[in-house]
Every structure is written in structure tokens, then in C-alpha cells.
Amino acid sequence: MEERAELLDRMTDAFVALDADDRITYLNARAAGVTAGDRDRDDLVGERVWDVFPGVIDTEFRTALERARETGKSTTATIHYEPADRFFETRVYPFDSGVSVYSRDVTEAMHERRELERRESVMHRLHEAISERDATFERKVASLLALGREVLGVESGLLSRVQGDRYRTVVVDDATGEFAEGDVVSLSSTVCERVVSTERSLQASRRRTTPISPSVTGSSRSIE
Incomplete structure (x- = not known):
């Protein structure tokens, strides 16, 4: 028994065993580390899982738990555990007197997946904007500027032309x-002269007092 407990404590997954009344019969060190509060692990045994981990009440975990008990088969749910602001892939395995719950932290993977989905969405909207057949050049540019403002989180987007010393x-x-x-305005009164001469984008850290070139970057009241 001690060897089993030591093995469970070495797991990177959080492990919790529950009886038929949703009371904890065992939890490893990893699971105890994400509980709401700083109670001793031994004191948590016998408590209802919903009291020890209140953040799982309104997640898919409850559905997965009920389904595992009803079907007698293992179930899986990915949940956001709000108290720790972490995502867990939770697997529930039923047995005669209760269930075993294994939860793996997948926060980084979820963030990477969401970032990939965000980028794919941006690329799709970008393609839609530039491939709209009946749209004028100005309308396409306006759509691109609106998309750029949203993605960059800035207040202003402009397409500009530099003609001689005029902006x-x-x-x-x-x-x-x-x-x-x-x-x-005069080109010399903007930061665009440097952008045009170097043909590279520019970011400024000071508060804006003059226009910047939106053909290269978006603008906000405080440029980063």
C-alpha cells in the first residue's frame, strides 16, 4: 500500500479516488496541490469532491463522472479549472465502489491550439477581404485596416502615401x-520618414504627438 501511494505521488498527473457518494478516498500530492485552500492532504479524505474542488462543479467533469458510472466505461473531458486558471484533460475510470480520476495539465497545449486557431481565423478573414470580387480597392483596404486594428489592439489604422516631402x-x-x-502634413513632422528610408516597420515607445505611417503599422495614442 505504501509503495502504491509513493508511486501515485510521483505521478505528474493529479489523481483522486472517489467512492459512490463522491467522497474522496485518496488523492496524491499533485491533486492536493491544486485544491482550493491549504488544508493538510489527510484532512481532505472523506470530503466531497465538490467541496474540495469547487471549480469543477460547472465543468464537463460532472458529465464525464456521471457517464462513467452509468456506462461502466472510462470517459474523458477537458476542463478549465478556474481557481488555478489551468486546463486539465481529465479521465474517469469506474470500478465497483467508485471511480478513479486522472487529470493531466494541458494548459500550454490549449494555449498553443487557441493561438493556432486565432491565426488561422485571421488568415481566413484576410483572404476573404482581399479576394472579394466586387469590392473596390478602398473597401478592401478598409477591411484590412479594421482587421489589423482588431488583431494588434490599436485605435487607428491608416493607408498613407508619401509624395515628396508630403504625407x-x-x-x-x-x-x-x-x-x-x-x-x-509634412513628412518631416512624422516618424514615417525613417520608415520610408529604411523600408522597415517601426515601433515607438513615446506618446504620439504626430501622425505615423499606417501603411507600415497601426497607430494608437500610446505606441509601443
């Missing part, structure tokens, strides 16, 4: 009311 806005998507289509 002129062509298409504007601006929530601040500071920019308008057709605005013309």
Missing part, C-alpha cells in the same frame, strides 16, 4: 477622431 492619408479606420481621409 497624405488615403484610407482611414480611426476610433480617435484624430485622422481623416485626405489629411496632408
